[in-house]
Amino acid sequence: MAAQNDAVLKIEGLTKSFQNVHVLMNIDLAIEEGAFLVLVGPSGCGKSTLLNCVAGLEAPTSGRILIGGRDMTDAAPKDRDIAMVFQSYALYPNMSVARNITFGMKVRGATRAEQRSALEKVAHMLKIDHLLNRRPAHLSGGQRQRVAMGRALVRQPKLFLFDEPLSNLDAKLRVEMRAEIKRLHRALGATIVYVTHDQTEAMSLATEVAVMEGGVIAQLGPPQQVYDYPVNTFVAGFIGSPAMNFINGRISKDGGAIRIQVSFDGATRELPADHYPFGGGIEDGAEVILGIRPEYVSGSDPSADRPNVALDLVPTLVETNGFDQHVNLAFGDSEISGRFSPREQIKLGTPVRTRIDLSQISVFDRETRQRL
Amino acid sequence: MSGWLTRNIPKIVVAPSLAAVLFFVYGFIVWTGYVSLTRSRIMPRYDFDGFGQYVKLFRTPRWDVAMENLFVFGLLFIAVSIALGLLLAVLLDQRIRAEGAIRTIYLYPMALSFIVTGTAWKWILNPGLGIESVVRSWGWESFSFDWLVDPEMAIYTVVIAGVWQASGFVMALFLAGLRSVDQEVIKAAMVDGINLPRIYVSIVIPSLSPVFLSAVIVLAHLAIKSFDLVIALTGGGPGYATDLPATYMYAMAFSRGDLGQAAASATVMMMTVAAIIVPYLYSELRPRHD
Ligand SMILES: Nc1ncnc2c1ncn2[C@@H]1O[C@H](COP(=O)(O)OP(=O)(O)O)[C@@H](O)[C@H]1O
Ligand SMILES: [Mg+2]
Numbered sequence: 200m201a202a203q204n205d206a207v208l209k210i211e212g213l214t215k216s217f218q219n220v221h222v223l224m225n226i227d228l229a230i231e232e233g234a235f236l237v238l239v240g241p242s243g244c245g246k247s248t249l250l251n252c253v254a255g256l257e258a259p260t261s262g263r264i265l266i267g268g269r270d271m272t273d274a275a276p277k278d279r280d281i282a283m284v285f286q287s288y289a290l291y292p293n294m295s296v297a298r299n300i301t302f303g304m305k306v307r308g309a310t311r312a313e314q315r316s317a318l319e320k321v322a323h324m325l326k327i328d329h330l331l332n333r334r335p336a337h338l339s340g341g342q343r344q345r346v347a348m349g350r351a352l353v354r355q356p357k358l359f360l361f362d363e364p365l366s367n368l369d370a371k372l373r374v375e376m377r378a379e380i381k382r383l384h385r386a387l388g389a390t391i392v393y394v395t396h397d398q399t400e401a402m403s404l405a406t407e408v409a410v411m412e413g414g415v416i417a418q419l420g421p422p423q424q425v426y427d428y429p430v431n432t433f434v435a436g437f438i439g440s441p442a443m444n445f446i447n448g449r450i451s452k453d454g455g456a457i458r459i460q461v462s463f464d465g466a467t468r469e470l471p472a473d474h475y476p477f478g479g480g481i482e483d484g485a486e487v488i489l490g491i492r493p494e495y496v497s498g499s500d501p502s503a504d505r506p507n508v509a510l511d512l513v514p515t516l517v518e519t520n521g522f523d524q525h526v527n528l529a530f531g532d533s534e535i536s537g538r539f540s541p542r543e544q545i546k547l548g549t550p551v552r553t554r555i556d557l558s559q560i561s562v563f564d565r566e567t568r569q570r571l
Numbered sequence: 572m573s574g575w576l577t578r579n580i581p582k583i584v585v586a587p588s589l590a591a592v593l594f595f596v597y598g599f600i601v602w603t604g605y606v607s608l609t610r611s612r613i614m615p616r617y618d619f620d621g622f623g624q625y626v627k628l629f630r631t632p633r634w635d636v637a638m639e640n641l642f643v644f645g646l647l648f649i650a651v652s653i654a655l656g657l658l659l660a661v662l663l664d665q666r667i668r669a670e671g672a673i674r675t676i677y678l679y680p681m682a683l684s685f686i687v688t689g690t691a692w693k694w695i696l697n698p699g700l701g702i703e704s705v706v707r708s709w710g711w712e713s714f715s716f717d718w719l720v721d722p723e724m725a726i727y728t729v730v731i732a733g734v735w736q737a738s739g740f741v742m743a744l745f746l747a748g749l750r751s752v753d754q755e756v757i758k759a760a761m762v763d764g765i766n767l768p769r770i771y772v773s774i775v776i777p778s779l780s781p782v783f784l785s786a787v788i789v790l791a792h793l794a795i796k797s798f799d800l801v802i803a804l805t806g807g808g809p810g811y812a813t814d815l816p817a818t819y820m821y822a823m824a825f826s827r828g829d830l831g832q833a834a835a836s837a838t839v840m841m842m843t844v845a846a847i848i849v850p851y852l853y854s855e856l857r858p859r860h861d
Pocket of ligand 1: 217241
């Protein structure tokens with residue numbers, strides 16, 4: 200029994216409705232020990248609701264939640280062997296930092312000696328030794344979040360839950376704390392479910408990403424796989440910054456050769472797509488959306504053996520960030536974005552030679568918006 | 572000219588009321604203070620006589636009763652109103668149905684004047700008309716509830732009526748405080764393994780200390796001022812068993828014709844209020860460091 204359930208967290212057919220608003224629909228999920236699962240999606244897609252169901256703070260409408268192989272669907276939060284960190288830090292305002300961290304242990308019946316040694320350990324690990332006697336009101340945001348993490352760590356739970364823990368921090372601190380969380384994950388071998396709306400955070404932290412859209416998990420997989428092979432246009436557009444370029448096209452089959460016809464400025468170009476693994480075959484004349492990441496749109500010559508196409512396109516916007524230039528290029532009625540070397544001279548309004556590397560394209564059905 | 576007017580119009584507008592307040596409030600405080608140091612009887616006399624009125628006041632058994640009543644009434648009124656108000660607020664905080672209606676029902680007594688409250692409770696507690704006679708008519712012939720006419724217990728009827736009036740208001744204060752507590756703190760505590768009563772006792776209620784302070788201040792000044800409640804409920808009786816300093820002062824000034832005693836008791840009352848208010852103002856108005 201236990202052997203087949205080596206998933207630390209398993210969610211089966213979870214549905215959650217508030218009155219008649221369906222917030223989560225038929226969620227299935229399983230993660231193994233040591234995994235770092237990031238639930239990512241736009242605001243309001245149900246990430247927090249899903250996490251609250253796992254924590255036992257919301258009761259699911261139907262479905263099952265198993266933690267460590269045991270059915271915890273109806274268990275109280277305290278019996279689930281979990282710890283949770285919140286966006287607002289949620290520290291106990293009337294208690295010192297030390298007491299914030301140990302209060303739960305005390306209530307759960309730990310001795311004073313146990314409390315003290317656990318406190319010393321996490322305080323050292325999180326570098327908050329010097330703050331132990333302060334009240335939360337006298338801490339900065341970053342310090343508060345460390346304390347909140349300390350409170351979670353002393354529980355030594357099977358599963359950590361994080362709900363947008365870095366969203367209230369400024370950009371620099373966010374990057375710092377992100378690295379810290381990643382380091383803790385490695386050091387402790389902890390299993391984590393982490394919610395964020397920030398795809399950069401998701402990509403940099405996760406061993407597994409679950410992209411959510413409107414109460415369903417659109418795609419679940421390792422970050423690189425989600426980035427390279429998005430299952431639909433929503434995931435493709437949500438993951439990656441700047442966002443993937445979408446170009447309407449039509450399939451043309453000529454003998455063995457498969458091409459994608461793209462029209463702009465009155466002309467039609469045929470782009471080679473023989474290398475693209477169309478799953479269930481593809482029909483001549485099918486309407487598709489071609490997805491190309493900005494880093495494959497550039498001025499530099501891709502290696503000769505990769506399928507590519509060269510176009511002269513007019514820049515409409517240039518943003519420099521030091522290590523490359525992010526350029527918007529007019530493409531028919533719309534625009535595509537590309538990344539150019541900072542050495543390249545780019546003038547607004549003057550066409551530049553643009554190479555589009557077609558080796559890593561995504562092709563979606565224009566009707567269903569699913570990956571082909 | 573018009574520039575001068577624009578700049579000074581706020582001062583001009585508040586000037587009459589400022590003058591009125593200075594004269595009628597602070598002027599008469601000073602006047603009362605002076606009269607308490609004279610031998611005034613029915614009419615004020617202005618020959619200085621030292622602290623004779625205060626010595627006489629503190630030797631009067633009726634004043635002792637009034638001060639003791641204020642102490643008993645004030646303490647019980649404040650403590651019971653806060654305990655009951657807090658309990659109601661915590662219960663109402665559990666997101667029950669019809670919360671708005673229940674809140675209004677509890678808050679409503681505060682909209683009544685103490686005269687109405689006092690009169691209503693006079694009938695309810697009257698042994699011949701109210702609870703005692705109703706319970707006897709149900710068949711419990713030996714039932715007795717006559718605190719209103721019992722000199723030992725009458726002060727507690729004032730406490731009952733006062734609590735009935737004020738606890739809804741205290742509940743509203745605490746409910747607003749509870750609602751401003753971060754819900755994520757409560758969720759965090761639940762995940763941390765702390766049960767709901769303990770969350771309230773150890774985390775939520777301690778974070779409401781500013782609300783406690785406001786409630787105590789409001790209730791304390793209600794207690795000291797609660798002249799009309801006693802007048803309407805017991806009239807200070809039986810005898811002078813439920814006299815408070817305010818009713819004592821009223822009796823001295825307007826029925827006993829002893830302005831000196833009235834002024835002395837009024838001054839003692841003001842000192843009592845100041846002893847409560849001044850530390851409060853001091854703690855509220857000093858610059859904050861965090
Ligand atoms: N208690 C609730 N009652 C009704 N609707 C709710 C409740 N909690 C959340 N929702 C709705 O569920 C949806 C998802 O909310 P949430 O899980 O907080 O989204 P996210 O965390 O992804 O931003 C939102 O549209 C929100 O309005
Ligand atoms: Mg959320």
